[in-house]
Amino acid sequence: MLLAGGQGSRLKALTSKVAKPAVSFGGKYRIIDFVLSNCANSGISTVGVLTQYRPYLLHSYLGTGEAWNLDERGGGVAILPPYATQKGGAWYEGTADAITQNIGYLKEQDAEYTLILSGDQLYRMDYEDMLATHKANNADLTVAVMPVDWAEASRFGIMNCASDGRIEEFEEKPAQPKSNLASMGIYIFNTDLLIETLEADAKDAKSEHDFGKNIIPTLLADGKRLYTYQFKGYWRDVGTVASFHEANMELLGEHPAFDLYDEDAPIMSNASTRPPAYIGHEGKVDDALIANGCTILGKVEHSVVSTDAYVGPRAIVKDAILFPGARVEEGAVVVNAVMGENSVVKEGATLGDPNEETIAIGDDDVIEKKEA
């Protein structure tokens, strides 16, 4: 069950028109590609995707799930938006509530285990390995955790565990963390227990219907077998424009922190079929990702340039991310910035400042040259 309904409000302009999981990333991907590819690479063939905020692009991008080999009869991708019933309709209020409203879907799939995922994180994980740990521990619930900086630990849901990984205590954003193992928001439940717990939680008027705040504490209090699965590797939440920018920049360089070129676990996407990128006579590209369909006539340095983007003659793009179809016109300068899909920086105009916070403009935005 893939939670993809979030707005990602801290991404500001970048999510003004699309949900965070549908935001462009790394030149030819959308954020949700990473978790869907993890599913495909882990042999999971049934994925329910829960959507809510501005779902159109997400829905059309997911399609039948074919791009991730998830178009299977009797399984595959099911898009699960909020819906109306004879009693009326309701939005998803919290992560647990979203699943509760789709218990019917869960029952129909009749799977022994249910994996709860977020559609807005960047990482590679073999969920099969996590499931093997879950089974070996004879656990009721397994929570994926990763060590974070102690200084940062009070921003996360922290798991205090015994040496065998059994969770003894869970603290949401503790002021004085006893551990630095943070929940990644990735859970494996025994499905029967999940349904039972969600149904009980739904009746609790005081509950916020949130996995971290309500479901996990309830199961702990009930003495259930909760275990951690320790993940060591690259993981990013890209919650803010700055961290989104940084994660894109981490794809660059000779030894990138996140390697898109790893053939063992390829990142799949609903790719368009565009011609190769053209680099012009005066074009200069240094340390960059350039997707198909791009035309680069100016200078691109330390940047990520997505499908069908255009960099005009004498334009300069540095430490920037151009989303699909973005245009940097002749002589324009884009530095330390993120340009939304089909946005334009007009001839001679400037976007971004290396000495300030990374700036983002939204899809279809147009930046004109400031008159002197």
Place this chain on the structure above:
Amino acid sequence: MAKVIGLVTANYYVENPSELVASRPVASMPFLGRYRLVDFALSNMVNAGIRTVGFIMPPNYRSLIDHVGSGKDWGLDRKAGGLFVMPGSNFGTSRLGARFLVRDLVQNRQFLERNSSADYVVLSTCNFIYNIDLKDFVESHIASGADITVLTKKATEDNPNILGFDTDTVGVTGKHMGVKFGDTAFLDLAVMKRELLLDMVDWYSAIDHKDLFCALVESGDISRVSVKTVDYDGYVAAVFDKQAYFKANMDLLNPKVLDELSPEDRFVKTKAHDNPPAKFEPGSHVTNSLVSAGDRIYGAVVDSVLSREVVVEPGATVRSSIIMQGTVIKSGARVENAILDRNNVVSAGTELRGTPEDVLVRVKGRD
């Protein structure tokens, strides 16, 4: 609009096609980094709303089937209509010039019979590169009242592989294999009524070793079947030999020509791949080149076309060359005026050099 189906033939042989097609049919020759030649014929058809396309295969069809599959990437995996892959005769690939081989049409007559609701058939081969609005082409055919309309262009150079038409003010009167400068060159694209094509298949079944249009002229039927020409004024490349192939790739190192060949509203469709974007490492140097997804460039690339998953190591230089999928240019190597087929490895420090007039070719390496 009239209902139109398409028929693409890939079961023919071309003279002097170079060693590049020893391992594959011409139709599946890689082109411009990410396409294969067949993409242009298929895209022209589906971009005009044609949703039923017969595809006559050559006997060595492995790479072609691998590429087109179910026709999904061209929107041709359909419940009604879609891509019909059909067998070509063994004879086809030994028959020089017979690109619309009558025998292949006879053998696959059923395709034409079964799609009985179709009024018109558009015929195409796979060796010409152009992007045409086939709707216009079909409409002008219908408006003209001619029996057959063929797409032509005034030849700008001699070419022994192209069928030339003799014409008068009314239409085609004769034919000759090979065109000289100024001749009316046939671009291997024609439209006619489905019923007429079925008739022609019957008329020429006794001379089924011939090309359909050659049979039409040689039988004398050209005097009663009216064949009108439509002159094409866009970019065309006739890719029948390695120099033409090389030149066509180089022509497209120009965003204007590339736009004309694959405009946004009629872009060329091809098989989708999951390669990451091309990665330009610090210190790389690339000018006037086409670079594909999955490439990793550390060295220099000038005036060249790179297919996907090509690696140009530090200190390596690629100049005026076409590098196909998965080829690795090791550090310090130099490649100039060359076509390197798939999965080659150019050893460190070595040189591969052709001339613009005689391009060096390296055949496919091991997968």
